[in-house]
Amino acid sequence: MITQHVQDQRNKPQVLVENKTSFAGEDAELSIYDTFESATNVKLASDQLMFCGMLSGKKIMHSLHRRFETEFFPHESFIMAPNRPIQIDFPNANLTAPTTCIAIEISQNRVKKVCDKLNANVPLSGYQQEWQYDNKLMHTHHNTETQTLLSRMINIFSENHPDRNFMVDLAVSELITRLLREQTRDFIICHSLNDPEHNGINSVVAYLYKHLGEAINIEALIKLSCMSRTKFFSEFKRTIGCTPQDFLFQLRLKKAADLLKKNHSVTQVCFATGYLSTSHFSRSFKKFFGINPTQYKLRHNPISAITPN
CATH class of the missing domain: 2.60.120.810 (Jelly Rolls)
Structure with a gap:
């Protein structure tokens, strides 16, 4: 304030x-x-x-x-x-x-x-x-x-x-x-997509980026990283700045924002980014972006105000 x-x-x-x-x-x-x-x-x-x-x-x-x-x-x-x-x-x-x-x-x-x-x-x-x-x-x-x-x-x-x-x-x-x-x-996302085999973190980042709509499987990520559980979580947070779960959460919401800008419906975007309910998606989106998905869509597509969501 x-x-x-x-x-x-x-x-x-x-x-x-x-x-x-x-x-x-x-x-x-x-x-x-x-x-x-x-x-x-x-x-x-x-x-x-x-x-x-x-x-x-x-x-x-x-x-x-x-x-x-x-x-x-x-x-x-x-x-x-x-x-x-x-x-x-x-x-x-x-x-x-x-x-x-x-x-x-x-x-x-x-x-x-x-x-x-x-x-x-x-x-x-x-x-x-x-x-x-x-x-x-x-x-x-x-x-x-x-x-x-x-x-x-x-x-x-x-x-x-x-x-x-x-x-x-x-x-x-x-x-x-x-x-x-x-x-x-x-930089790391771009590096990971271009060279996923560079190191264990690259492999995990590239995998998460390409599987945004899927449920996260921590054991599979640990195996992909070729690290112990403790080292994996430590290295991921030190390199990316957050946990794998939070990173996937952020990637999903940024992807959702891009789709809403392109005038996709809120329901389509919800399921395309791995959410199982529109109410959960809307709450998560508003917490991250400060406005709900419908408001965000109308901000970038004013004509949507007169068409079904």
Whole structure:
């Protein structure tokens, strides 16, 4: 929840497009951008990594560097690489329902420090890679924990607390770690699909990715990994960041989101991703994405509002 102190500042906008309310930290700056009227081709750039999270409304992001266009909604992250400008459209912004986004600029030195700590304490053994930020644009769904962290960071940055700098440092470190984990997980999934025989974790990841709709069989995964039970669970969590069950759960829900974007029915998506009841699927989806499957489908397919689900 945004504090009254922050809300008071936002209630006095200086401009109607990308009105900026900022709070500085030692290695990061948090800004809340409010837009109160529709606009197109608004340029945004930074010489630092910028982590953006939508709070309300819709943006359409255009990359001048990679020539792509994507819609940006709440419960999603858009990470801008340093010195890679983008252009933004605000199709639905208005005075009564502004489009609002939080943006956190993080110094490259701060990112490197987190990478160094991860490489020292949680090395990526088994891969020709270390923890490092891949200097590119990134658009992804994020889970409830990340959404909660972003909301908490607004309060931490804006409050006058005696331990503010320390708490800001912890929150920024957590955000960077979540970003690095997401990028590294994407790398490992791609590596696993291209070379499932590289190691035991690759074999398991490739198998899970290709069998999303099937019930998980832990004993079969352990056998596939060629590890003991204890080592398998330890290696999987250290490499992927969660248990095999949680990983499959996340893969299923991200696949479900992709299918809903393509206008598949909620019932079709439910059974295609291994769920046995639509109510269980809907609860799991809402917990992960913040809205239920029907709302998510209508967000990306407005015409579905007049057709059967």
